[in-house]
Amino acid sequence: MTTSALLERLRALVGDAGLVTDPGQLAGYLSDWRGAYSGSAAAVVRPGTTEEVAEVVRACAEEGVAVVPQGGNTGLCGGAVPDASGRQVVVSLDRMRRVRAVDPVDQTITVEAGVVLQAVQEAAAAEGCLFPLSLGSEGSCTIGGNLSTNAGGTAVLRYGTMRDLTLGLEVVLPDGRVWNGLRGLRKDNTGYDLKQLFIGAEGTLGLVTAAVLKLFPAVRSRATAWVAVGSAQAAVDLFGIVRGLCSDRLTGFEIMSRQSVEFVLRHGSGARDLFGAVHPWYVLVELSDTLPDAGLDGLLEFVLGGAFERGVADDAVVASGSAQVAALRALREGISEAQNFEGPSLKHDVTVPVSSIPAFVERTDAALRAAVPGIRIVAYGHVGDGNLHYNLSKPVHSDDDAFRQRADELARVVYDSTSSFGGSISAEHGLGQSKRDVIADYKDDLELELMRGVKQLLDPRGLMNPGKVLPG
Numbered sequence: 001m002t003t004s005a006l007l008e009r010l011r012a013l014v015g016d017a018g019l020v021t022d023p024g025q026l027a028g029y030l031s032d033w034r035g036a037y038s039g040s041a042a043a044v045v046r047p048g049t050t051e052e053v054a055e056v057v058r059a060c061a062e063e064g065v066a067v068v069p070q071g072g073n074t075g076l077c078g079g080a081v082p083d084a085s086g087r088q089v090v091v092s093l094d095r096m097r098r099v100r101a102v103d104p105v106d107q108t109i110t111v112e113a114g115v116v117l118q119a120v121q122e123a124a125a126a127e128g129c130l131f132p133l134s135l136g137s138e139g140s141c142t143i144g145g146n147l148s149t150n151a152g153g154t155a156v157l158r159y160g161t162m163r164d165l166t167l168g169l170e171v172v173l174p175d176g177r178v179w180n181g182l183r184g185l186r187k188d189n190t191g192y193d194l195k196q197l198f199i200g201a202e203g204t205l206g207l208v209t210a211a212v213l214k215l216f217p218a219v220r221s222r223a224t225a226w227v228a229v230g231s232a233q234a235a236v237d238l239f240g241i242v243r244g245l246c247s248d249r250l251t252g253f254e255i256m257s258r259q260s261v262e263f264v265l266r267h268g269s270g271a272r273d274l275f276g277a278v279h280p281w282y283v284l285v286e287l288s289d290t291l292p293d294a295g296l297d298g299l300l301e302f303v304l305g306g307a308f309e310r311g312v313a314d315d316a317v318v319a320s321g322s323a324q325v326a327a328l329r330a331l332r333e334g335i336s337e338a339q340n341f342e343g344p345s346l347k348h349d350v351t352v353p354v355s356s357i358p359a360f361v362e363r364t365d366a367a368l369r370a371a372v373p374g375i376r377i378v379a380y381g382h383v384g385d386g387n388l389h390y391n392l393s394k395p396v397h398s399d400d401d402a403f404r405q406r407a408d409e410l411a412r413v414v415y416d417s418t419s420s421f422g423g424s425i426s427a428e429h430g431l432g433q434s435k436r437d438v439i440a441d442y443k444d445d446l447e448l449e450l451m452r453g454v455k456q457l458l459d460p461r462g463l464m465n466p467g468k469v470l471p472g
C-alpha cells in the first residue's frame with residue numbers, strides 16, 4: 001500500500017478532524033518544546049478512543065509503518081519527535097482527554113492518556129483528594145507522557161514517581177491488540193507486574209491509552225521557605241535536619257545554584273532577589289499537612305532556627321501568603337525556561353546518592369571549568385531525590401555553535417563523574433533520542449540485553465517509536 005493509501009485508510013478510521021497532513025498544522029507536532037529536536041512525518045493521527053488507537057496502530061503495523069506516540073510534547077530528550085524520513089506516523093493522544101472516574105473511597109482516578117496533568121490535579125481536588133505529581137510543565141504535559149517517562153518533579157520525596165503513583169494501565173500493543181490492565185487494586189501478586197514495563201518505556205513498547213492512578217488525602221496547610229546556604233554540603237545537611245524533624249510533612253526540597261537563580265532574575269517577569277547579599281546556593285523547602293491548621297509556619301521557623309544555630313543556613317524567608325509562595329516557586333520553576341535565553345542549554349539530568357551530591361558538584365564543576373573556562377553551570381533540581389539538572393550554558397560572548405559542538409565531550413565529563421559516584425545519567429527525563437547511544441557506555445551489558453529481549457517480545461518488527469531508548 002502506498003503512503004497515500006495508508007493515509008486514506010487512517011482518515012476513514014479517525015475522520016478529517018483526526019488526521020493532520022497540512023504542513024502548517026503539522027509543524028507543532030514535529031519539533032519539541034525547546035526546538036532542540038525536529039523531524040518530519042507522513043501524518044499526525046489524533047484518535048479519539050482506545051478502539052481508534054488500536055485500529056490506527058494495526059493499520060500502521062500491517063503496512064510496516066513506524067508509530068511515534070506523542071502527548072504534550074514537553075519531553076526534554078526528543079522522545080516524541082519523529083525521525084527525518086517523513087515516513088513515520090505520529091499518534092497524538094490530544095483528543096483522549098476524558099477523566100473516566102474519580103473514586104474517593106478507593107482513592108483512585110481513571111483517566112485517558114491525553115488528559116493534561118493539571119486537569120488530573122483539578123479533578124482530584126474537586127473530590128477533596130490530591131493527585132501529587134507536580135512538574136513545571138503540568139499545564140501542558142499529559143498523563144500518557146508522564147507515565148511513559150516515569151515523570152518525577154517536585155513532590156517525589158513524599159509521594160514517589162509516576163511508577164509509584166500507578167495502579168493500572170490500558171495499552172495498545174505494537175500489533176494493535178489492547179491490553180486491559182485497568183485495575184485499581186492495591187495488592188495484586190499474580191505474576192510479573194506488566195504495567196511497570198510500559199512505565200518509563202518512552203512509547204517504545206506500546207501506546208498507553210488510559211491509567212488508574214493513586215489519590216491521596218487533600219493537603220490543607222502548607223509552609224514554604226527560601227533558604228540561602230553556603231555550599232552544596234550545607235544544602236544536604238539542611239535536608240537531613242528538615243527531614244529528621246518534619247518526616248513526611250516534608251514534601252519538596254529543591255536546590256538552586258546562584259547561576260540558576262540569576263538566569264531567572266534576568267529573564268523571568270517580576271522575579272526579584274530576596275536577600276541583600278549574594279549566596280552560592282538556595283533551597284526551596286515545602287512542608288504540607290492534611291490538617292487545616294497544622295502550625296507548619298511555626299514548625300518551619302523552628303527547624304530553620306536550629307539550622308542557623310548550627311551554621312547550616314545563612315539566611316531564610318518563610319513565605320507569608322499565597323502571592324509570596326507563588327513568587328518563590330516561580331524562582332525555581334522559571335529556571336528551565338530562563339536558560340533558553342542564554343544560548344544552547346546542554347542538559348544533563350543526573351542522579352547520585354544524596355550524600356554524594358557535594359563531592360559530585362565539586363569534582364564535576366572543576367573538570368568542566370578546566371575544559372571550558374567561563375562555562376556557566378546551571379545546577380539545580382530535586383536534591384532530596386539526589387537528582388540534579390546539571391545544565392551547561394556557554395561562556396558569555398562566545399559562539400553558540402562552537403559550544404554546541406562540544407556537547408558530547410562535555411556530556412562525557414558529567415556522565416563519567418556521575419558514574420564514578422554510582423549514579424544514573426537519566427534521573428527523570430528518560431533517554432529518548434538524546435541519550436540512546438551514550439547509555440550503552442553507562443548501563444550494564446546484561447541489563448541492555450534484557451531490555452532488548454523485552455523489546456523483541458513486544459515489538460519484534462521495531463515499529464513502536466524506533467530510534468528511541470535502546471542503543472542503535
Ligand code: FAD
Pocket residue numbers: 033068069070071072073074075076078079080081093113134135136137140141142143144145146147148149150151152153154202203204206207208209336337428429432465468
Ligand atoms: P511527550 O513529550 O509528548 O512524550 C514524552 C515521551 O513519552 C515520548 O517518548 C513519547 O513517545 C512518549 N509518550 C507520550 N505519550 C505516550 C502515550 N500515551 N503512550 C506511550 N508513549 C507516550 N519532567 C520530570 O520528570 N520532572 C520535572 O520536574 C519536569 N519539569 C519540566 C519542566 C518544564 C518547563 C518542561 C518543558 C519539561 C519538564 N519535564 C519534567 C519534562 C516533561 O514535561 C515530562 O517528561 C513529561 O512527563 C512529558 O509529558 P508529555 O505529555 O509532554 O510527553
Ligand code: 2HG
Pocket residue numbers: 076136153333335336337347348381389391
Ligand atoms: C525541572 O525540574 C525539570 O525543572 C526541567 O525537570 C529541567 O530543564 C531542565 O533541565
Ligand code: ZN
Pocket residue numbers: 153381382389428
Ligand atoms: Zn526536574
